[in-house]
Amino acid sequence: MDIYSRFGLRPVINVSGTMTSLGASIVAAPVIEAMAAILPQFVEIDDLQRKASAVIAQACGSESGYVTASCSAAITLGIAATMTGDDSGLIERLPDTSGLRNEVVVQTGHLVNYGAPIDQSIRLAGARVVPVGAATESHGYQLSAAINERTTAALYVVSHHTVQFGLIHVEEFIALAHAKGVPVIVDAASEYDLTRFIAAGADLVLYSAHKFLGGPTAGIVAGKKKLVRAAYFQNSGIGRGMKVGKEGIAGAIAALEQWQQRDHAAVRARERSYLELWREALNVRPGVRAEIDADPTGNPLDRLKLSIDPREARISAWDLADALAHPPAGSVPVIVRDHEAELNFFFIDPCNLHPGQEHSVLERLLDELERAQQAPHPLITPFFQRDARRGAGRRNWPD
Numbered sequence: 414m415d416i417y418s419r420f421g422l423r424p425v426i427n428v429s430g431t432m433t434s435l436g437a438s439i440v441a442a443p444v445i446e447a448m449a450a451i452l453p454q455f456v457e458i459d460d461l462q463r464k465a466s467a468v469i470a471q472a473c474g475s476e477s478g479y480v481t482a483s484c485s486a487a488i489t490l491g492i493a494a495t496m497t498g499d500d501s502g503l504i505e506r507l508p509d510t511s512g513l514r515n516e517v518v519v520q521t522g523h524l525v526n527y528g529a530p531i532d533q534s535i536r537l538a539g540a541r542v543v544p545v546g547a548a549t550e551s552h553g554y555q556l557s558a559a560i561n562e563r564t565t566a567a568l569y570v571v572s573h574h575t576v577q578f579g580l581i582h583v584e585e586f587i588a589l590a591h592a593k594g595v596p597v598i599v600d601a602a603s604e605y606d607l608t609r610f611i612a613a614g615a616d617l618v619l620y621s622a623h624k625f626l627g628g629p630t631a632g633i634v635a636g637k638k639k640l641v642r643a644a645y646f647q648n649s650g651i652g653r654g655m656k657v658g659k660e661g662i663a664g665a666i667a668a669l670e671q672w673q674q675r676d677h678a679a680v681r682a683r684e685r686s687y688l689e690l691w692r693e694a695l696n697v698r699p700g701v702r703a704e705i706d707a708d709p710t711g712n713p714l715d716r717l718k719l720s721i722d723p724r725e726a727r728i729s730a731w732d733l734a735d736a737l738a739h740p741p742a743g744s745v746p747v748i749v750r751d752h753e754a755e756l757n758f759f760f761i762d763p764c765n766l767h768p769g770q771e772h773s774v775l776e777r778l779l780d781e782l783e784r785a786q787q788a789p790h791p792l793i794t795p796f797f798q799r800d801a802r803r804g805a806g807r808r809n810w811p812d
């Protein structure tokens with residue numbers, strides 16, 4: 414019996430990207446093997462984390478590293494590390510930070526929500542967020558002015574959710590923070606490039622093991638040895654609830670190893686073939702413009718951007734996204750990347766598909782576009798109602 418029937422779940426096709434709410438990513442076979450191999454055994458976790466440190470150091474070009482529960486946990490524990498160092502008394506005292514440096518500077522345009530608000534992952538450690546600049550504009554002088562004797566860290570966020578213009582670039586951000594003696598933590602949860610931010614001088618760089626790396630749910634911390642140690646030691650404090658088990662550590666190690674051996678060019682070519690297949694078939698549909706679109710943070714990954722003219726297509730982008738996710742009985746739900754749907758476009762992301770699913774995605778899109786053409790009335794609901802509709806569907810969980 415497959416896992417869907419066993420648990421009574423709808424099979425879904427994920428063209429939205431690596432989303433926690435859908436189970437993140439396809440875990441690579443060597444990772445699954447490594448996790449299965451360690452699960453029945455006892456190991457000394459300090460030694461397993463020491464091995465993880467060596468693998469992370471090699472992959473990221475850092476002095477050291479360790480594995481925690483998630484990138485979100487890594488932000489909290491990395492900030493904690495800057496406040497307590499390796500002092501056990503201070504580690505047990507958090508989130509009480511009285512008497513400690515406890516301010517974290519972050520550009521306002523970086524205060525994103527990745528499923529939870531990023532400022533909360535800072536506040537969880539007992540630190541205080543000091544926003545720098547305006548949402549769409551910040552300058553070096555504003556960062557320098559925001560840093561004072563209470564500043565414990567500067568956080569830099571790399572994400573498609575951040576404002577992509579008008580902000581301080583990472584090199585300048587690091588230079589200004591370091592000029593004031595403040596360590597820089599880079600949240601690179603969803604980035605392919607494992608070496609760039611360490612090479613740029615960041616003190617800690619944080620990744621999600623379960624996003625592009627195809628690992629289990631875990632966070633990878635890379636950086637300066639003293640800070641990595643102080644972050645790891647938080648496991649005797651606020652990190653206890655964010656710890657990772659042996660399987661998560663072994664899985665993250667295996668994920669980093671297979672990532673370095675993966676034939677990235679072949680993966681890219683396969684993804685390109687899906688994009689071209691979809692583009693050719695969808696571009697000719699009424700009210701649909703299909704274009705291949707580069708990843709906004711520069712990951713070597715393209716997506717198909719589908720811009721919908723609701724009058725010609727007779728359906729809005731958000732209603733089309735919802736129809737794909739909630740199909741008639743017998744059709745498989747397709748989850749698209751629709752965080753900008755109110756602008757009348759969404760993306761389909763080729764990087765989490767099993768072979769053959771590219772055809773199912775296309776079939777479902779063509780079906781829904783055709784259904785909209787045949788419907789007696791166009792389906793264009795007011796966008797502002799969408800949040801409430803989605804909220805209502807979930808309010809009575811688990812019923």
Ligand SMILES: *Cc1c(COP(=O)(O)O)cnc(C)c1O
Nearest residue numbers: 483484485527571572602603621
């Ligand atoms: C996904 C993401 C996170 C959270 O990562 P988890 O490992 O899922 O906790 C944090 N920051 C950014 C920029 C992300 O994209």
